[in-house]
Amino acid sequence: MSKYWSSMVKRTEPYVPGEQVEQLDIVKLNTNENPYPPSPKVKDAISVEMERSLQLYPSPTADELRQTIGNIYGLTADEVFVGNGSDEVLAFSFMAFFEPGKVIRFPSVSYSFYPVYSKLFAITYEEVALNDDFTLRVGEYFQSEGGVILPNPNAPTSLYAKLDSIELIVKNNPDQVVIIDEAYIDFASESAVKLIQKYDNLLVIQTTSKSRSLAGLRVGYAMGNRSLIEALVRIKDSFNSYTLDRLALAGAKAAFEDEVYFKESTGKIIATREKTMGILKGLGFNVLPSQANFVFVTHATVAAETLYLQLKEEGILVRHFNKPFIENYLRITIGTEEQMARLVEKLKKLV
Ligand SMILES: Cc1ncc(COP(=O)(O)O)c(C=O)c1O
Structure with missing residues (x-):
């Protein structure tokens, strides 16, 4: 805080975006980007x-x-x-x-x-x-x-x-x-x-x-x-x-x-979403019925924060919000079929 700041600056609480990483080997499922390139x-x-x-x-x-x-x-x-x-x-x-x-x-x-x-x-x-x-x-x-x-x-x-x-x-x-x-x-x-x-x-x-x-x-x-x-x-x-x-x-x-490209790539993401939701349910997750390019999940026995940190160690970024009501949930962006397979493979070991 500085005396030169306007009252507008003083009252702001800036938004904190999900982490952006440049490392190519990271599976980035934390900011709801599209895993496919544009047309x-x-x-x-x-x-x-x-x-x-x-x-x-x-x-x-x-x-x-x-x-x-x-x-x-x-x-x-x-x-x-x-x-x-x-x-x-x-x-x-x-x-x-x-x-x-x-x-x-x-x-x-x-x-x-x-x-x-x-x-x-x-x-x-x-x-x-x-x-x-x-x-x-x-x-x-x-x-x-x-x-x-x-x-x-x-x-x-x-x-x-x-x-x-x-x-x-x-x-x-x-x-x-x-x-x-x-x-x-x-x-x-x-x-x-x-x-x-x-x-x-x-x-x-x-x-x-x-x-x-x-x-x-x-x-x-x-x-x-x-x-x-x-x-x-x-x-x-x-x-x-x-x-x-x-x-x-x-x-x-x-x-x-x-x-045509738009329909094809959204179609692929929706198909991967439906498949991933089924697999996550099978692993003991409660999965909210998603109509987005991400899923919101909580596990019956393992805490969301623990999973978030362990996935991060394994090179997979998902989003965890430390907020009331949702602190035990993870938001996972739908990536490519390969990225989701990597996620599932790691989750199988963690839950
Ligand atoms: C609900 C919602 N609105 C708006 C945005 C912002 O999107 P952008 O500024 O990239 O168009 C996001 C981004 O994640 C979002 O989740």
């Missing part, structure tokens, strides 16, 4: 862009990328906002739609960035408890004072809430914005995007970091009524006109255009 078309598009005009600023409005995303989801470009990873889009959304002094709500077990943004922007929040099976208490999000944010599927629980539950929450907050953070939706059933035409208070946020294998490129996006999108643009343009660089714009567009 080869991404690399081609980035190479072309590199040869073109890096001396010039990128498009501040990212029209082409917004149009490409809009085409996929049946929206117009002005119903789409793009930003530097969905974390940035989330941060802008807190600024654009949540008000200091008005209490927002999110689940008590949820994405750990929400309390961080709340503190940063001086927004008060209420953490809504989950049921014992980690499902949402839908009615407790109704008539919020300041708005609602929740991930669907939830992280780190991996559980998906059906669209009619999401719709009830949106419908019962008619004067507030409800943000659905769909970072993992492509591994689940239905997106809330289809509700956008019906509700002008719904903002859906997605990312290219998971299902499109572009965590390293940092491209996230929000979809909603054009007046919500306009609010996000106003925040962005008061902060940094060029949040996405030329390579990110070109690479993300190519990823969205390769629907």
Whole structure:
């Protein structure tokens, strides 16, 4: 702490991301990245862009990328906002739609960035408890004072809430914005995007970091009524006109255009997830019914922290959260078939 720090810096409690390692022999199952590379078309598009005009600023409005995303989801470009990873889009959304002094709500077990943004922007929040099976208490999000944010599927629980539950929450907050953070939706059933035409208070946020294998490129996006999108643009343009660089714009567009590759790689991850869930259950784990690219598990006899540390020693990184209610759980990202086989082989010795 320094006397030169602003009150904003003093009140922050920064988010701590999962460990990033450069060692190639580590099996990295701790930050929900995609184990497969992006579509080869991404690399081609980035190479072309590199040869073109890096001396010039990128498009501040990212029209082409917004149009490409809009085409996929049946929206117009002005119903789409793009930003530097969905974390940035989330941060802008807190600024654009949540008000200091008005209490927002999110689940008590949820994405750990929400309390961080709340503190940063001086927004008060209420953490809504989950049921014992980690499902949402839908009615407790109704008539919020300041708005609602929740991930669907939830992280780190991996559980998906059906669209009619999401719709009830949106419908019962008619004067507030409800943000659905769909970072993992492509591994689940239905997106809330289809509700956008019906509700002008719904903002859906997605990312290219998971299902499109572009965590390293940092491209996230929000979809909603054009007046919500306009609010996000106003925040962005008061902060940094060029949040996405030329390579990110070109690479993300190519990823969205390769629907075949996208379907194939998400399909592979879902198949590996289903197989892994079965094997882990056989090893005595309680496995939550995942609709994400990770599983959330607890073992009948061996403590999660012990397993986390022992796996780490064996060169396998998974995520353990030292937090109430979930301290005996591990979040394990779904990797390739080979990576999961290595995990299972080690677990068989440890449990
Ligand atoms: C629920 C949730 N939302 C958002 C993000 C951020 O994704 P990104 O900033 O890479 O788009 C993550 C990343 O793990 C996440 O788990």
